[in-house]
Amino acid sequence: MTRWLNPDEQRTWRAFLFASRALLETLDKELQRDSGMPHAYYEILVRLSEAPDRSMRMSDLADSLASSRSRLSHAVTRLTEQGWVRREDCPTDRRGQLAVLTEQGYEVLAAAAPRHVDGVRAHLFDQLTPEQLGQLGQISSRLLDHLDPDHELR
Amino acid sequence: MTRWLNPDEQRTWRAFLFASRALLETLDKELQRDSGMPHAYYEILVRLSEAPDRSMRMSDLADSLASSRSRLSHAVTRLTEQGWVRREDCPTDRRGQLAVLTEQGYEVLAAAAPRHVDGVRAHLFDQLTPEQLGQLGQISSRLLDHLDPDHELR
DNA sequence: ATCAACTAGTTGAACTCTCAACTATCCCCG
DNA sequence: CGGGGATAGTTGAGAGTTCAACTAGTTGAT
Numbered sequence: 001m002t003r004w005l006n007p008d009e010q011r012t013w014r015a016f017l018f019a020s021r022a023l024l025e026t027l028d029k030e031l032q033r034d035s036g037m038p039h040a041y042y043e044i045l046v047r048l049s050e051a052p053d054r055s056m057r058m059s060d061l062a063d064s065l066a067s068s069r070s071r072l073s074h075a076v077t078r079l080t081e082q083g084w085v086r087r088e089d090c091p092t093d094r095r096g097q098l099a100v101l102t103e104q105g106y107e108v109l110a111a112a113a114p115r116h117v118d119g120v121r122a123h124l125f126d127q128l129t130p131e132q133l134g135q136l137g138q139i140s141s142r143l144l145d146h147l148d149p150d151h152e153l154r
Numbered sequence: 155m156t157r158w159l160n161p162d163e164q165r166t167w168r169a170f171l172f173a174s175r176a177l178l179e180t181l182d183k184e185l186q187r188d189s190g191m192p193h194a195y196y197e198i199l200v201r202l203s204e205a206p207d208r209s210m211r212m213s214d215l216a217d218s219l220a221s222s223r224s225r226l227s228h229a230v231t232r233l234t235e236q237g238w239v240r241r242e243d244c245p246t247d248r249r250g251q252l253a254v255l256t257e258q259g260y261e262v263l264a265a266a267a268p269r270h271v272d273g274v275r276a277h278l279f280d281q282l283t284p285e286q287l288g289q290l291g292q293i294s295s296r297l298l299d300h301l302d303p304d305h306e307l308r
Numbered sequence: 309a310t311c312a313a314c315t316a317g318t319t320g321a322a323c324t325c326t327c328a329a330c331t332a333t334c335c336c337c338g
Numbered sequence: 339c340g341g342g343g344a345t346a347g348t349t350g351a352g353a354g355t356t357c358a359a360c361t362a363g364t365t366g367a368t
Contacts, residue, residue: 002268003275012287013274014307015294018220020174022301032356038324058347066172071325073348078324095333095346114156120167121157127300128293133166135289139282140169146281147176153168186326192354212317225355227318232354249316249363 023123030119035112040067041075042116045084045109048101055100057090064152084108177277184273189266194221195229196270199238199263202255209254211244218306238262 005013028039035042047064048054056064062072076099079085084105090096101109125133144151159167182193189196201218202208210218216226230253233239238259244250255263279287298305 002271004271005274005279009279009287011307012291012294013278015291015298016174016278017178018305018307019294019297019301020170020178022220022305023297024171024174026301029356040324059345062347066176068326069347070327070349074324077348090346093334093346097347117156117158120159123301124167124170124297125159125163127296132289132293132296133163135286136293137166137169139286139290140166140173142281142286143173143177143278144169147173147180147277151172151176153165153172183326194354213315216317222356223317224319224357228354231318244316247316247363251317 026123027116027119031112031116034115035108037108037112040065040071041079042109042112044072044075044079044099045101045105046113048085048099049106049109053100054106055088055098058097058099061099066148066151079105180277181270181273185266185270188269189262191262191266194219194225195233196263196266198226198229198233198253199255199259200267202239202253203260203263207254208260209242209252212251212253215253220302220305233259 024039031037031039031042037045043065044061047061048056058072058076059069061067062069065072067075076085076087080087084102086100086102088098088100090098128136141153144153178193185191185193185196191199197219198215201215202210212226212230213223215221216223219226221229230239230241234241238256240254240256242252242254244252282290295307298307
C-alpha cells in the first residue's frame with residue numbers, strides 16, 4: 001500500500017522542490033550572465049583553486065564534486081578549450097590525468113567569485129535567521145548522510 | 155567589499171547544495187529507471203492529471219511548474235511523441251494551445267506515482283523529524299517568496 | 309479602424325548531462 | 339610471471355535545457 005502524501009506533506013515537498021530549484025537556477029543564471037560559466041564549472045574551478053598546486057586527479061575531483069567521471073571529463077574538455085584548465089599526465093599512475101587550473105582560469109575565478117558570493121548571501125543567508133540556517137545545516141547533513149554516505153563534507 | 159563565507163557558512167552552503175542536488179538526482183534517476191521519464195516530465199503529467207478535463211493552457215502549465223515556455227514546449231513535443239499528452243487548439247484564443255493528458259498518459263502516471271511517492275518518503279520524509287519537516291517547510295517558503303514572489307504555492 | 313505593443317507558443321542551434329561502450333593501466337592471486 | 343578483475347579516464351550518441359529569433363494573434367490608445 002502506498003502511503004500518499006497528505007496535504008501538509010504535499011505543501012512541504014513542493015515548497016522544498018521549488019525553492020531549492022529556484023535558488024540553484026537563480027545562482028546558475030547569475031553566474032552565466034556575469035561570468036559566462038555554469039555553476040557546475042565554477043565549482044570545478046573552486047576545487048582546483050583550493051588544491052595543492054591548483055591541480056587534482058580527475059577521480060578525486062569528480063568525487064569531491066559528487067560528479068560522474070563522464071560529466072567531469074566533458075566539462076574539463078570544455079574548460080580546456082577556454083584555456084581555464086589544462087590536463088597533465090599523472091607522474092605516479094600512467095592511467096591518471098591531472099586537471100590543473102591555469103593562471104587565466106585563476107583570474108577568471110577571482111573575478112567571478114565576489115559576485116557569486118554576494119548572490120549566495122542575497123538569496124540564501126540574508127533571507128534566513130541564524131536559527132533557520134542552523135536548522136538547514138542539520139537537515140542537509142542528515143539527508144546527505146542518507147543519500148550519499150561516503151560524501152566528503154566533514 | 156565582498157563578505158566571504160566563514161567556515162560555518164561554507165559548511166552550511168555546501169551541505170545544502172549537495173543534499174538538495176543529491177535528493178533531486180536520486181529521485182530523477184529512480185523515476186527514469188522505473189518509469190522511463192525524467193522528474194520534470196512526471197511533474198507535467200501530475201499537473202495535467204489534477205486539472206479540469208486533464209488539460210491546461212501551455213502558459214498556465216508553464217507558470218504552475220515555474221518552467222520556461224520553451225522548455226515546456228519541447229517537453230510536450232516529446233510527451234506527444236510518446237502518446238502521453240496531446241495538443242488541442244484553445245477555443246477562446248486562437249494563439250493558444252491546450253496540453254491534454256491522454257488515457258495512456260494517465261495510466262503511465264498512475265503506474266509511476268506509487269513508486270515515486272515511496273521514494274520521496276524514503277529519501278526525505280522518513281529521514282527527518284516532524285519538527286525538522288516543519289522547519290524545512292518554513293525555510294522553503296521564505297526562500298521561495300524571495301526568489302519567485304509570484305509563485306503559485308499557497 | 310488602425311497600428312504599435314504585448315502575449316502565446318514554437319523552433320533550431322548550442323550546450324550540458326547521461327548512459328553505455330571502450331581503451332589503457334594497475335593490482336594481486338595462484 | 340601471467341591473466342582475470344578492478345580502476346582511470348575518454349568518447350559518442352541521445353536526451354533535456356537555454357537562448358534568441360521567429361510567427362501569429364490580441365489588445366488598447368488614438
